[in-house]
Amino acid sequence: MTRPDWIAVDWGTSNLRAWAMAADGTVLDRAASGDGMGGLSREGFEPALLRLIQPWLGDTAVTVLACGMVGARQGWAEAPYAAVPCAPLSGAPVRAPAADPRLAVWLLPGLRQDRPADVMRGEETQIAGFLATDPDFDGVLCLPGSHSKWVRISAGEVVSFQTVMTGELFAAISRHTVLRHTVGAEGWDDAAFADAVADTLSRPETLAARLFTLRGAGLLHGDAPESARARLSGLLIGAELAATRPYWLGQRIALIGATGLSRHYRAALAAQGVSADRADADAMTLAGLGAARTRHEEIAR
CATH class of the missing domain: 3.30.420.300 (2-keto-3-deoxy-galactonokinase, substrate binding domain)
Structure with missing residues (x-):
């Protein structure tokens, strides 16, 4: 090589x-x-x-x-x-x-x-990569992951941002609580996800109570593990959207993340009438690292 x-x-x-x-x-x-x-x-x-x-x-x-x-x-x-x-x-x-x-x-x-x-x-590098490819972007970037970031961009600068621990909560709840017996390790149910997003987006204060209904629905009604997985994700993302409403409502939105996770966020936003573009996280990381190397002369020497 x-x-x-x-x-x-x-x-x-x-x-x-x-x-x-x-x-x-x-x-x-x-x-x-x-x-x-x-x-x-x-x-x-x-x-x-x-x-x-x-x-x-x-x-x-x-x-x-x-x-x-x-x-x-x-x-x-x-x-x-x-x-x-x-x-x-x-x-x-x-x-x-x-x-x-x-x-x-x-x-x-x-x-x-x-x-x-x-x-x-790490996210700042992806943001830099995104702005290198779209320097005139003015709006909000959402970077979903273990710690999702909502980032307000204006005139090429990060103006403010908010972090939500949605991904880490999903991992902890699905693996280390009683719901580990209910939530499947794979599979998906789009309808269950959409219903759950709407539930906690409109009533985020019900999140803790809604979580245990996943256990009850599995035991009493035979809800499938993949449905419980999608519903858990939807409940958490719905609560995240409720908390970050000032960031995405009426804004231009772009997602930087893995394909599968970005698809879920895109669907949740689309249900609220919000269209979101998507950029690949790896590509933005590489573009950002390249931009950093160009920006800082001491690195290139």
Whole structure:
């Protein structure tokens, strides 16, 4: 394989992903592992990266540009947050210490909002990638995931944002509560999802009570596990939409996320008469890392 001009890295809590990049932005190769930030000590980051990208390295130093939780306080090195309102790549990258002379590792900072208190790491890079492809966008970006982000964009800047723990709640409830006996690990029911979204969007205060009805419906009426899965997701997303109504009502909306999850958010918004565009999360991450490399001259040298 041709040696990469630089290496793009998305390093989250659970996973590590890397792309070998040519100078023109072509992806030469890609690799991934389960060596997420959450399972590593500070001394473990460099060995984890070397295990993944060793085949791409030559005799000279290569620039590695990383976003995500690798720059958190518990990460390889802390990359301080930039305060909004600001452009998504406003913060200065931080050089991570590396013993191997072949590595020149730079960590991108996240964004912070003081009131109400909120932070993001990794999503700012996807936002930058989206704005690189649509620089005139003015509206709201929704980035669904473990911690969904709703981000107000104007004049190329992140004005404000709100985080909702919908994905993490879904995982915790479906795996670690009594509903683990009811909610299927796969499958889907579009009608059950739509009904559940409408339920908690109109009455979010009923969420906790509605959750246990999934258990009752499975025991008493034989509701299928895939229906319970869709209904649980709908209840949580409906409550999320109720909480974030000021962000999406009457706004131009675009989703940045995985295909399946984005489809559910798109359907929930469409039921409220809101049309949402969709951008691929991986593509936006790579575009954002490329934009960061161009923006910060000290990385490119």
